[in-house]
Amino acid sequence: xxxxxxxxxxxxxxxxxxxxxxxxxxxxxxxxxxxxxxxxxxxxxxxxxxxxxxxxxxxxxxxxxxxxxxxxxxxxxxxxxxxxxxxxxxxxxxxxxxxxxxxxxxxxxxxxxxxxxxxxxxxxxxxxxxxxxxxxxxxxxxxxxxxxxxxxxxxxxxxxxxxxxxxxxxxxxxxxxxxxxxxxxxxxxxxxxxxxxxxxxxxxxxxxxxxxxxxxxxxxxxxxxxxxxxxxxxxxxxxxxxxxxxxxxxxxxxxxxxxxxxxxxxxxxxxxxxxxxxxxxxxxxxxxxxxxxxxxxxxxxxxx
Amino acid sequence: xxxxxxxxxxxxxxxxxxxxxxxxxxxxxxxxxxxxxxxxxxxxxxxxxxxxxxxxxxxxxxxxxxxxxxxxxxxxxxxxxxxxxxxxxxxxxxxxxxxxxxxxxxxxxxxxxxxxxxxxxxxxxxxxxxxxxxxxxxxxxxxxxxxxxxxxxxxxxxxxxxxxxxxxxxxxxxxxxxxxxxxxxxxxxxxxxxxxxxxxxxxxxxxxxxxxxxxxxxxxxxxxxxxxxxxxxxxxxxxxxxxxxxxxxxxxxxxxxxxxxxxxxxxxxxxxxxxxxxxxxxxxxxxxxxxxxxxxxxxxxxxxxxxxxxxx
Numbered sequence: 001x002x003x004x005x006x007x008x009x010x011x012x013x014x015x016x017x018x019x020x021x022x023x024x025x026x027x028x029x030x031x032x033x034x035x036x037x038x039x040x041x042x043x044x045x046x047x048x049x050x051x052x053x054x055x056x057x058x059x060x061x062x063x064x065x066x067x068x069x070x071x072x073x074x075x076x077x078x079x080x081x082x083x084x085x086x087x088x089x090x091x092x093x094x095x096x097x098x099x100x101x102x103x104x105x106x107x108x109x110x111x112x113x114x115x116x117x118x119x120x121x122x123x124x125x126x127x128x129x130x131x132x133x134x135x136x137x138x139x140x141x142x143x144x145x146x147x148x149x150x151x152x153x154x155x156x157x158x159x160x161x162x163x164x165x166x167x168x169x170x171x172x173x174x175x176x177x178x179x180x181x182x183x184x185x186x187x188x189x190x191x192x193x194x195x196x197x198x199x200x201x202x203x204x205x206x207x208x209x210x211x212x213x214x215x216x217x218x219x220x221x222x223x224x225x226x227x228x229x230x231x232x233x234x235x236x237x238x239x240x241x242x243x244x245x246x247x248x249x250x251x252x253x254x255x256x257x258x259x260x261x262x263x264x265x266x267x268x269x270x271x272x273x274x275x276x277x278x279x280x281x282x283x284x285x286x287x288x289x290x291x292x293x294x295x296x297x298x299x300x301x302x303x304x
Numbered sequence: 305x306x307x308x309x310x311x312x313x314x315x316x317x318x319x320x321x322x323x324x325x326x327x328x329x330x331x332x333x334x335x336x337x338x339x340x341x342x343x344x345x346x347x348x349x350x351x352x353x354x355x356x357x358x359x360x361x362x363x364x365x366x367x368x369x370x371x372x373x374x375x376x377x378x379x380x381x382x383x384x385x386x387x388x389x390x391x392x393x394x395x396x397x398x399x400x401x402x403x404x405x406x407x408x409x410x411x412x413x414x415x416x417x418x419x420x421x422x423x424x425x426x427x428x429x430x431x432x433x434x435x436x437x438x439x440x441x442x443x444x445x446x447x448x449x450x451x452x453x454x455x456x457x458x459x460x461x462x463x464x465x466x467x468x469x470x471x472x473x474x475x476x477x478x479x480x481x482x483x484x485x486x487x488x489x490x491x492x493x494x495x496x497x498x499x500x501x502x503x504x505x506x507x508x509x510x511x512x513x514x515x516x517x518x519x520x521x522x523x524x525x526x527x528x529x530x531x532x533x534x535x536x537x538x539x540x541x542x543x544x545x546x547x548x549x550x551x552x553x554x555x556x557x558x559x560x561x562x563x564x565x566x567x568x569x570x571x572x573x574x575x576x577x578x579x580x581x582x583x584x585x586x587x588x589x590x591x592x593x594x595x596x597x598x599x600x601x602x603x604x605x606x607x608x609x610x611x612x613x614x615x616x
Contacts, residue, residue, distance in 0.1 A: 005547060141325050145595055146554035153588045156576040157333040233452045237558050240454045241573050253454075260458060260562070264466050271462075274455045282450040289446075 011219040012183035036290030043283030051099035060090035062097040063248040073266045083268040094250040095276045101251045102232045109231040112170035117177025122208050125185025142175035151234050155243045165244045169231050184216045218295045222288050229284035252277045311614035315603050326592045388580035396586040407567030411552045417491025426502020448496035453555045457489040457562040486563040490555050501541050509537040543606045549598030553591045
């Protein structure tokens with residue numbers, strides 16, 4: 001956690017070189033030259049493709065139980081690439097369908113928490129004063145606690161379901177985004193060009209969304225990528241504890257929780273979803289870390 | 305020293321509203337799903353029964369009165385009574401007090417493992433920057449960091465329990481042997497962070513002028529690193545131990561469940577499964593207070609070693 005917090009601190013104080021905005025094209029071009037980014041993106045593309053293709057690939061149903069007891073606990077074979085589980089379901093198919101759950105929870109949760117964070121962070125940083133005092137206090141409170149712990153408490157209170165998991169992660173994770181945007185807004189609002197556009201009669205909302213927000217694009221993308229990794233970790237941990245995605249929806253965390261009972265006879269039930277989960281999280285972490293390395297101007301020639 | 309004392313007092317005062325807000329959130333959580341009594345009551349309970357329970361648990365009062373009572377009881381160390389089947393009517397406070405030492409034990413050993421792996425590995429990696437050793441260490445930290453703790457725990461189980469048969473899988477049996485796996489799981493996950501921090505801190509220090517100056521004086525490299533650089537490089541790593549507590553608290557909830565380790569984490573997941581809201585409340589609150597104390601500790605420790613912080 002402390003590492004994430006330090007990374008966020010670095011992103012908050014991320015000053016852009018020469019005041020130049022880093023556009024999306026910039027980010028893509030420089031990112032493409034970094035090995036970590038390339039590996040990360042490849043993993044993400046692979047997982048997303050598999051997740052999207054799951055319904056059209058010629059694989060067994062992820063939820064259909066097999067009444068034939070001899071089809072239970074089958075080791076990996078040509079017919080069942082990753083074997084079958086305790087009720088005869090195809091583990092390969094469940095891993096792919098599980099990717100759909102993990103990736104959509106990860107993306108949606110980050111999208112929602114980014115929206116909350118951007119709105120609150122912009123408001124606090126741009127207007128300052130009492131508004132800032134109130135919002136900054138709330139940000140600090142949510143920032144103090146590990147997002148997983150908050151999400152667990154919210155998920156427990158809301159009741160276990162896919163929507164509630166997304167909701168629980170969103171309301172636990174936004175503080176990182178808010179800090180980022182608030183920090184940037186505090187610096188950018190003092191710039192001459194902001195004053196100039198105010199003098200020209202630009203509305204507050206226009207200044208916020210055309211001057212301040214685009215300046216935060218690069219750190220925002222870095223944090224979002226890491227956020228997806230975190231959200232997937234939280235979702236699978238919640239599902240593992242039984243307060244996340246509910247069966248029959250295939251979820252990696254839940255599959256691992258079932259697999260733990262048969263580690264001796266059928267280790268493949270836990271192993272394959274675990275490996276898929278690790279790869280996906282690793283992919284998003286690599287993308288985030290790599291982008292930070294190439295985009296942060298202070299990191300030039302001083303790779304750490 | 306006076307400025308340090310006033311800094312510490314200021315930080316403690318600032319922590320109080322955080323604790324109060326935490327109690328408010330924990331209190332309000334019960335209302336997220338609507339009427340908390342419905343979840344509590346036996347199925348098919350009639351309206352009279354519901355009303356009876358509502359009065360019994362104080363839900364008939366206005367919400368702010370309820371919060372006042374909750375806070376008042378809390379100040380007096382009363383966290384309410386459990387409503388779970390196995391622990392019905394037992395004091396939440398004593399249930400937590402019973403389990404707390406086991407969690408602390410687990411966290412202490414995990415922390416020791418984390419730092420005894422992370423610090424040497426980070427130093428090694430920094431001193432051989434960009435070598436194969438450095439690259440492998442970085443790959444280790446990336447993977448260990450990406451690994452959700454329950455999956456790491458399961459892998460350790462497959463390796464040490466199923467394949468090698470060295471250790472028991474359950475937390476309740478086997479004394480010291482049973483703490484090794486859960487503590488190792490927590491420790492290795494956190495070691496990834498410690499390693500990276502130690503590495504970047506060491507890299508920062510050995511680039512500084514005074515190190516170059518020592519080199520130019522011809523001091524042996526070993527002496528430069530261990531006598532001069534290490535002292536400064538290790539400080540920022542040690543001072544944030546407090547922040548790690550948040551990580552360990554969150555990790556403990558999951559790891560305890562994987563290994564059936566009878567601590568707060570397992571108490572909490574059981575309480576969630578039983579919809580035992582007073583117990584869930586108590587667990588969340590106690591873990592939250594731990595996190596706040598950890599942050600406070602890090603702040604104070606940091607100000608102690610770096611006077612610039614307390615003056616700024």
